[in-house]
Amino acid sequence: MVTNRKSSAKPLVSVIIVNWNGGQVFKECLSSLSKIDYPNWELIIVDNGSTDGSENLEKDLRPPKGYRVIHNKKNLGFAPANNQGVELATGKYILLLNNDTKVDLDFLSKLVARMETDPKLAVIQPKIYLMDKPGILDNAGSFFTKIGFLHHWGFMQKDGPEFSVEREIFSAKGACMLIRKKVVEKVGLFDKDFRSYFEESDFCWRVWLSGYKVLFYPNSQIYHKLGFTIRRLDVTKINYHYYKNRICSLIKNLGPENLLPVLFPHVFISFGIAFIFLIRLKFESAYMIIKAIVWNITHLLNTLQKRKTVQDMREVSDKVLFKKLSRPIDYKKYWDDFKRVEKDITR
Numbered sequence: 422m423v424t425n426r427k428s429s430a431k432p433l434v435s436v437i438i439v440n441w442n443g444g445q446v447f448k449e450c451l452s453s454l455s456k457i458d459y460p461n462w463e464l465i466i467v468d469n470g471s472t473d474g475s476e477n478l479e480k481d482l483r484p485p486k487g488y489r490v491i492h493n494k495k496n497l498g499f500a501p502a503n504n505q506g507v508e509l510a511t512g513k514y515i516l517l518l519n520n521d522t523k524v525d526l527d528f529l530s531k532l533v534a535r536m537e538t539d540p541k542l543a544v545i546q547p548k549i550y551l552m553d554k555p556g557i558l559d560n561a562g563s564f565f566t567k568i569g570f571l572h573h574w575g576f577m578q579k580d581g582p583e584f585s586v587e588r589e590i591f592s593a594k595g596a597c598m599l600i601r602k603k604v605v606e607k608v609g610l611f612d613k614d615f616r617s618y619f620e621e622s623d624f625c626w627r628v629w630l631s632g633y634k635v636l637f638y639p640n641s642q643i644y645h646k647l648g649f650t651i652r653r654l655d656v657t658k659i660n661y662h663y664y665k666n667r668i669c670s671l672i673k674n675l676g677p678e679n680l681l682p683v684l685f686p687h688v689f690i691s692f693g694i695a696f697i698f699l700i701r702l703k704f705e706s707a708y709m710i711i712k713a714i715v716w717n718i719t720h721l722l723n724t725l726q727k728r729k730t731v732q733d734m735r736e737v738s739d740k741v742l743f744k745k746l747s748r749p750i751d752y753k754k755y756w757d758d759f760k761r762v763e764k765d766i767t768r
Contacts, residue, residue, distance in 0.1 A: 431461040432537070433486060434529060434599070435510035436518060439502040440476070441469040443520040446646055448475070450520055451482050459529040462516075464488035465506045469496040475520075498616035499595065507610050512602060517621075519596040521646040523552060531641040532599045535587075543604040543633035544625055546593035547641035548584060556580050559645045562590030562637040563622060564748040569671050569687035571622060572748040574637075590637045591746040592625035596645050604633055608734065612669070612727070614720070618659060619666035626674045629746070632736040657709050664691060664713035672717065673728045676739040688714060 436454070440447050454464075463486035468476040470493050479488050491505050503517055514533060518524070532545050549559040561575030561584050571592070575584055598621065600610075608627040611620040625635045668691070671684050691710050698707035717724065 431459065432514060432533065433512035434459065434462040434514045434516050434533060435465055435506075435512035435602075436462050436484070436516045436529075437465045437467065437503055437506035437510065438518050438520050439467045439469060439499055439506070440471060440478075440520045441496050442471045442473045443475045443478075444473050447520040448478055450518075450522055450524075451478055453523040454518075455482050456526055457524060457529050458527050459533065460485055462486060462529065463510075463512065465491070465509050467491045467493065467502040467506045469493050469498075469502050500611035500615045500617060500620040501613050503595075504610050504613060507605060510602065515600045515602050515605065517595055517598050517600065518643075519645065521552075522596055523644045524597075525642050528641045528643055529599075532638065535636070535638050535640070536599060536601065539634070541632070541634050542636055543601045543628045544593050544635040545599045545638050546590070546636070547597055547643050548580075548637070548639040549594060549596055550580070550642065550644045551577075552644040552646040558584060559596070559647050560594040561639070562588070562594070562635075563592045565591045565743065565746055566748055566750050567683060567686075567743070568690060568750055569667065569683050570690075572751065574748075585639050587639060588637050589745065590625075590635055591629070591742075592622035593635055593637070595621035597643050601633075604628060604631070607631060612666075612673075614669070614723075615666045616662060618662040619670060623666065623670040623674070626670065627731060627734075629742055630674065630731065630735045630737055657705055660706070661709040661713050664710050665716050668713065668717045669720070669724055672721075672724050673731050676732075676735070679739045679743075 438450070443450070462484055464479065464482065464484040466479050466488065468490060476492060479490055482488065489509055491509070493502065507515060514536065516529065516532075528547055532547060536542055536545055546562055548561060551557045551559050556579055558575040558578050558580055560573060563571040563573050566572055574590070608624070608631050610624060612623055615623065628635055668684070668688065671687060672680070675683055691714060695707040695710035698710070
């Protein structure tokens with residue numbers, strides 16, 4: 422471990438990693454983390470019922486401020502597990518890091534240094550490369566569209582000048598995001614009902630509404646083994662949570678003037694996608710979308726209570742956010758994404 426006599430001058434960072442049967446990939450993640458040059462961090466691992474031995478890998482790592490482990494008896498999902506980790510965090514900053522990533526030596530030093538320059542900066546995401554495809558991006562942040570679907574900037578694109586300049590983004594990717602803890606104390610972290618998927622976008626939306634900012638910062642870089650966890654799960658269930666959580670997030674976070682104009686087209690298009698699945702005899706996939714819509718109907722009262730909490734804390738209008746953080750609707754891209762999802766489901 423690299424040490425530094427000035428460690429006391431560096432704010433403490435609580436690094437939270439959720440693990441579920443990460444195996445050798447998780448071991449390599451911890452190995453890269455052990456070499457970072459940042460001198461003041463603690464490690465919190467939340468193990469979601471692993472059975473492959475990876476639930477004990479943290480014993481080989483000695484962070485400067487020690488580590489703690491939560492052992493869940495079963496896989497609770499990404500959102501509840503990270504919420505558990507935050508309850509133990511003592512740092513000024515919280516770093517959420519996936520167990521299928523590798524990090525550069527100075528990635529955390531650069532993220533913290535940038536965060537320290539701006540007290541209104543609440544979330545910062547590094548440039549995320551695909552681990553198995555050199556020079557290809559996993560994600561450079563996401564932007565909002567007027568039909569409620571996100572535009573994932575840089576996804577599967579070759580790195581270039583466009584991705585070498587920092588930029589405010591609508592939401593960061595949960596694979597790696599540094600968060601100002603006092604903002605979590607103000608707006609909460611992840612919606613526990615989301616379990617997994619879209620939870621980071623819902624959180625970043627609340628961050629913006631509360632008057633803080635989210636930033637893509639390319640000077641810091643990590644590498645992500647995209648799909649490592651998803652390949653071991655039921656893709657149909659994954660997409661169910663995507664649809665369910667996205668609709669719920671729209672209801673919670675949109676202002677009164679945009680709730681129906683955005684929500685109705687989003688649900689209509691979702692029904693259209695379900696219909697396409699149906700005529701292609703993908704009955705389980707069609708049912709997945711209908712089930713997601715029905716879930717939001719049956720849980721509407723609870724969602725409206727959450728909506729009141731969000732709207733009461735709102736400091737920024739939709740008009741301001743949409744002007745800064747939305748992108749035009751790219752139907753061709755959405756069609757390509759649909760075909761990719763359809764391929765994943767039938768694989």
